[in-house]
Amino acid sequence: MNLYAIAFYALGAVMLVSTTIAVFQRNLIHAVVYLVISFLATALLFFLLGAPFLAALEVIIYSGAIMVLFLFIVMMIREERKREVEWRRWGQWVPAFFLTLLSLVVSIALITREPDARAYLITAVATPAALGNYLFQHYWLSIEIASFLLFIALVGALYLGRSVDGEPGDEAGGNP
Amino acid sequence: MKPILLLLLLFPLIAALINAVAGKNLSRKAVGFIACGGVLGTLVLAVVAMILAGEKTYELIFFNWFRVDSFSADMNVYYDPLAAVMTVMVTFVSLIIHIYSVGFMRAEEGVRRYFIYLNLFVFFMLVISLADNLIFVFLGWEGVGFCSYSLIGFWYEDEDKVKAGAKAFIVTRLGDVTFGVAIALFFILFGNFSILHIIENTAVLSAGMATLLGLLLLWAAVGKSAQLPLVVWLPDAMAGPSPVSALIHAATMVTAGVYLLMRLFPVLALSSITLSIIATVGAVGTLYAACAAMAQTDIKRILAYSTISQVGYMFLAVGAGDIVGGMFHLLSHAFFKALLFMTAGLVIQALAEEHNIFRMGNLRKVMPGVFWLTFIGAVCLSAFPLVGGYFSKDRILLATFMQPGALYKILWTLAAVAAVLTPFYTFRLFLTAFGERPGTLPRSATVPLPRFMVWILAPLALVALFDGLLNLPFGPGKELLAHYMSVVPGSVPNLNAPADLAWSMSVGSAAAVLAALGVSYFLYRRPKEGTSGGFTRLLISGFYLDLFYHWLIARPYRRIADFLFVRVDEGVLDSGFIKIGEGVEGLSGVLRLWADGKISTYLKMVLAGFTAILTIAALYWGLW
Amino acid sequence: MIVPFGHTLILAGILFFIGAACAALRRNLIMILIGVEIMLNAAGIAFIAGSLRWNQLDGQAFVIFIMAVAAAEISVALALIVYLYRRKNSVDADRFDLLKG
Numbered sequence: 001m002n003l004y005a006i007a008f009y010a011l012g013a014v015m016l017v018s019t020t021i022a023v024f025q026r027n028l029i030h031a032v033v034y035l036v037i038s039f040l041a042t043a044l045l046f047f048l049l050g051a052p053f054l055a056a057l058e059v060i061i062y063s064g065a066i067m068v069l070f071l072f073i074v075m076m077i078r079e080e081r082k083r084e085v086e087w088r089r090w091g092q093w094v095p096a097f098f099l100t101l102l103s104l105v106v107s108i109a110l111i112t113r114e115p116d117a118r119a120y121l122i123t124a125v126a127t128p129a130a131l132g133n134y135l136f137q138h139y140w141l142s143i144e145i146a147s148f149l150l151f152i153a154l155v156g157a158l159y160l161g162r163s164v165d166g167e168p169g170d171e172a173g174g175n176p
Numbered sequence: 177m178k179p180i181l182l183l184l185l186l187f188p189l190i191a192a193l194i195n196a197v198a199g200k201n202l203s204r205k206a207v208g209f210i211a212c213g214g215v216l217g218t219l220v221l222a223v224v225a226m227i228l229a230g231e232k233t234y235e236l237i238f239f240n241w242f243r244v245d246s247f248s249a250d251m252n253v254y255y256d257p258l259a260a261v262m263t264v265m266v267t268f269v270s271l272i273i274h275i276y277s278v279g280f281m282r283a284e285e286g287v288r289r290y291f292i293y294l295n296l297f298v299f300f301m302l303v304i305s306l307a308d309n310l311i312f313v314f315l316g317w318e319g320v321g322f323c324s325y326s327l328i329g330f331w332y333e334d335e336d337k338v339k340a341g342a343k344a345f346i347v348t349r350l351g352d353v354t355f356g357v358a359i360a361l362f363f364i365l366f367g368n369f370s371i372l373h374i375i376e377n378t379a380v381l382s383a384g385m386a387t388l389l390g391l392l393l394l395w396a397a398v399g400k401s402a403q404l405p406l407v408v409w410l411p412d413a414m415a416g417p418s419p420v421s422a423l424i425h426a427a428t429m430v431t432a433g434v435y436l437l438m439r440l441f442p443v444l445a446l447s448s449i450t451l452s453i454i455a456t457v458g459a460v461g462t463l464y465a466a467c468a469a470m471a472q473t474d475i476k477r478i479l480a481y482s483t484i485s486q487v488g489y490m491f492l493a494v495g496a497g498d499i500v501g502g503m504f505h506l507l508s509h510a511f512f513k514a515l516l517f518m519t520a521g522l523v524i525q526a527l528a529e530e531h532n533i534f535r536m537g538n539l540r541k542v543m544p545g546v547f548w549l550t551f552i553g554a555v556c557l558s559a560f561p562l563v564g565g566y567f568s569k570d571r572i573l574l575a576t577f578m579q580p581g582a583l584y585k586i587l588w589t590l591a592a593v594a595a596v597l598t599p600f601y602t603f604r605l606f607l608t609a610f611g612e613r614p615g616t617l618p619r620s621a622t623v624p625l626p627r628f629m630v631w632i633l634a635p636l637a638l639v640a641l642f643d644g645l646l647n648l649p650f651g652p653g654k655e656l657l658a659h660y661m662s663v664v665p666g667s668v669p670n671l672n673a674p675a676d677l678a679w680s681m682s683v684g685s686a687a688a689v690l691a692a693l694g695v696s697y698f699l700y701r702r703p704k705e706g707t708s709g710g711f712t713r714l715l716i717s718g719f720y721l722d723l724f725y726h727w728l729i730a731r732p733y734r735r736i737a738d739f740l741f742v743r744v745d746e747g748v749l750d751s752g753f754i755k756i757g758e759g760v761e762g763l764s765g766v767l768r769l770w771a772d773g774k775i776s777t778y779l780k781m782v783l784a785g786f787t788a789i790l791t792i793a794a795l796y797w798g799l800w
Numbered sequence: 801m802i803v804p805f806g807h808t809l810i811l812a813g814i815l816f817f818i819g820a821a822c823a824a825l826r827r828n829l830i831m832i833l834i835g836v837e838i839m840l841n842a843a844g845i846a847f848i849a850g851s852l853r854w855n856q857l858d859g860q861a862f863v864i865f866i867m868a869v870a871a872a873e874i875s876v877a878l879a880l881i882v883y884l885y886r887r888k889n890s891v892d893a894d895r896f897d898l899l900k901g
Contacts, residue, residue, distance in 0.1 A: 004802040012811045019815060019838055023822040028830055035834060042841055048802070049848045051860050058844075061867050066837065066874050073878045074830060077885055093825050096780045100821040103787040106794045107813045117806030121852050126860055134857040135864065142861075146868040153872035160879035163886075773900030775893035776827050783824045 192295035254308035351399015390450030397433030418521025426513035455495025462488030471715035512556035558599030808849035815842035
């Protein structure tokens with residue numbers, strides 16, 4: 001039980017707890033904020049697992065752009081303070097809950113049976129330079145396609161978000 | 177010879193086909209013309225064939241219908257004097273009836289259909305008369321049954337008439353069952369279906385087998401000829417047009433049963449039990465029908481029961497071993513009964529569909545021709561001395577009396593009583609329908625009838641009147657028919673009766689007839705409707721035979737059919753399928769809950785699917 | 801030496817199913833989307849762990865693509881939600897049931 005392991009389990013706990021709380025929130029903004037906490041923990045986990053560049057990207061893109069976008073939209077939606085009565089009717093959530101539990105148990109079982117899974121992870125770091133090199137060497141086509149995809153998403157979001165009376169809608173969040 | 181007989185068979189069939197195919201566009205007259213032309217051609221050919229053949233017999237092969245291994249149904253013809261006489265009679269009477277029909281159906285719809293069936297009927301009747309192969313006979317047998325059904329129910333819009341046709345068909349069908357069994361037995365015993373072959377080789381039959389075959393054939397004949405106990409269809413069959421009754425239920429189809437027995441007589445003759453039973457059926461039926469005829473009020477029903485009675489005489493003749501006598505009476509009866517039916521048809525049409533004789537009367541001045549024609553027919557039917565029916569009935573009574581054994585004496589008594597009743601009910605009909613009645617007004621408002629309908633019956637009346645000449649028991653032209661038919665197996669030309677017995681019988685019957693006529697005249701000079709007491713009801717319903725069958729067979733059958741329909745067919749089968757359908761519907765109702773259009777539901781479905789796949793894959797990989 | 805590879809996978813798995821539960825159980829459209837986000841993120845964790853396990857950079861490259869796609873998808877999805885909100889004035893998933901059978 002070295003430091004890395006402790007860090008891992010601590011971060012894991014934070015992630016799980018905050019995500020769970022986020023899922024059960026009534027207030028959307030609270031949910032988003034808890035999720036941001038989870039993502040920040042994820043970023044630290046990435047750092048632990050030897051991907052510093054991706055840790056940065058996680059903070060910038062996921063927490064910084066996507067979650068902020070969520071917040072924008074949540075604030076645009078002026079929902080009535082009507083309670084979601086879903087928890088009363090147990091027929092609504094009990095089956096799904098047990099299904100999730102079942103799949104969870106099955107997957108954990110699958111994972112633990114796998115002999116490959118017992119191998120310990122050895123610490124390593126992928127420098128951004130090395131990652132970039134590798135990326136553009138082997139996956140340059142996918143990069144291009146991904147950028148194209150983002151462009152299409154931009155156009156789509158722009159079109160869908162327009163108002164009928166010409167008021168400018170929100171722009172889509174995207175990577176710089 | 178062969179082409180003559182072939183054309184003889186085909187003429188009415190071709191006429192029917194022409195009418196069926198092209199008749200829609202032809203006028204009423206043209207249709208009738210084609211139909212009558214077909215029968216006329218057949219008649220000419222029948223006479224020619226008779227003259228050419230002389231006293232020879234022919235077996236002619238036309239073509240093979242179907243063949244399976246040794247089982248071969250060929251369309252063969254066996255032409256002997258018996259067949260010759262039958263074909264000439266059938267075609268002659270048919271011709272007159274066809275011409276009469278042209279007038280009778282002058283205002284009816286469906287004339288084309290009528291003549292097609294009528295021609296087909298003649299064709300099938302000729303098949304029965306001529307066929308050698310038993311399967312070919314069976315074809316004709318069923319064919320006449322079908323045509324009879326169609327023609328009885330000709331006015332199909334009236335449900336009662338259709339029911340009468342169905343009743344006829346079903347009852348005769350009961351007889352046909354044993355005919356089929358007999359045919360099968362013949363094949364097993366003889367190896368082929370040829371009548372000629374059978375009657376030449378009757379020695380192979382044991383007495384028991386001969387009795388069995390005889391009884392099977394008797395039952396079939398009983399069905400077709402409307403004898404006891406399958407008698408109930410004939411009175412109801414009067415629902416058809418009068419010419420149909422004349423042709424089918426007087427002259428031809430009802431005689432087909434007798435004819436079959438005569439053709440296969442050598443088989444029957446092997447068993448005296450069979451002959452006794454045949455004679456008994458005939459004699460009892462004769463008396464039964466004569467009694468029932470005495471109380472009927474419908475003119476055609478009287479004639480129907482009279483037919484049953486006279487056909488009973490023919491059965492009696494066969495049972496007494498006298499084919500010639502049976503055939504002689506068959507001829508006489510065909511002529512005068514057809515005549516009577518057709519004059520009855522004229523009266524019915526003239527009085528605008530009036531059937532009840534007690535509502536007729538005073539017709540002598542209005543329709544003198546019909547009056548005299550009916551008189552001639554009535555006289556023949558009554559066996560008035562020296563007239564057509566007298567000699568034939570006499571011969572049958574003589575033949576019966578001469579048979580050994582007490583049974584035949586009893587049967588003779590029954591037949592004699594019926595012979596006394598016959599003139600009685602006949603003239604009851606005649607006097608009531610035609611006689612002068614001061615009470616009723618003269619029927620000046622009768623429907624006018626075409627003259628030719630009356631005139632065409634004249635030749636028939638003449639033939640009926642002088643038909644005794646065919647087989648006089650005395651004189652220069654003695655026993656013509658008997659000698660002609662002497663080559664027919666089983667026929668006895670000469671009864672060899674002691675002369676004084678024959679004389680006393682003839683005189684006795686003449687006296688009885690005259691006496692019965694006198695009584696009838698006395699009673700029905702001023703006819704009033706009879707009492708409707710219990711005895712009358714008994715007679716008029718034919719001794720409640722219809723009711724008996726209804727209770728014994730029809731009602732239980734109906735009950736079972738209803739039960740099976742409601743409880744089994746609807747209850748089990750139908751409702752089984754309906755329940756299956758309801759089950760599926762219920763299932764889809766459950767499934768419908770999952771298609772409620774809500775996104776949350778669909779997401780849950782996706783999750784469920786994913787879980788399922790995961791679990792199955794895990795199990796597949798041997799997890800637990 | 802950090803942790804056994806299996807532990808990271810289990811962590812990713814639990815996170816994934818939490819996200820799945822969120823997407824399946826919540827009726828608010830935005831919460832469903834959040835569930836999707838959680839799921840994507842969990843996949844990313846798994847990839848990073850795998851990348852470390854086998855010392856390949858492919859896993860990390862793929863996480864970049866995951867993020868790109870997640871961003872694109874979220875933007876379009878949120879635009880759709882805005883549009884739907886303008887139509888029906890509600891983000892309750894059960895309101896949009898025109899596909900009801």
